Amino acid sequence: ETTAPRVRPVPVDEAGIRRRYPASAVDAILAAARAKAMDPAACDRFNAELERQWPDLRHELLALTIPADRLATHLAAAGGATTAAELGIDRDLYRDALLHSPEIRDRFSFLDLAAGMGILEDFVAEQC
Secondary structure (H helix, E strand, C coil), X not given: CCCCCCCCCCCCCHHHHHHHCCHHHHHHHHHHHHHHXXXXXXXXXXXXHHHHHHHHHHHHXXXXXXXXXXXXXXXXXXXXXXXXXXXXXXXXXXXXXXXXXXXXXXXXXXXXXXXXXXXXXXXXXXXX
C-alpha cells in the first residue's frame, strides 16, 4: 500500500476486560490499554505523523517483510507450527487471543494498528 494507514479511536472495553481476565490482572491490563488509547485528536496527530513518515517507513518495512507462505514454509521445515491446530490450541481461544492481545500489551503493535484501522477482526477471521 502506497498510502499511509489511518487509525480511528478504539475504545477501551473495560467491561470486556473485567470479564475476560482474572481480577488480579484487571488493573494492570486497564492501565496498559488506557495508556495506548487515542481520542480523535490523538488519532489525527498519529495519522499526520504516520503520513509524514510513511514513504521511509514503508521502504524499511518492505525490506523486512517475508511473504506469509515463505515464512510458513520455513517454520514447517524447522518443525514449527503454523496454525492454531498445529500448536494444539483451541481455535476459539486462538481467535480470542489475537483479538484481545492488543489490550494487554503495554506498547503499540501491529495488532493495535490493525484494530485502529478497523481491520483486526477481518485479519483474525482469515487466520482462524
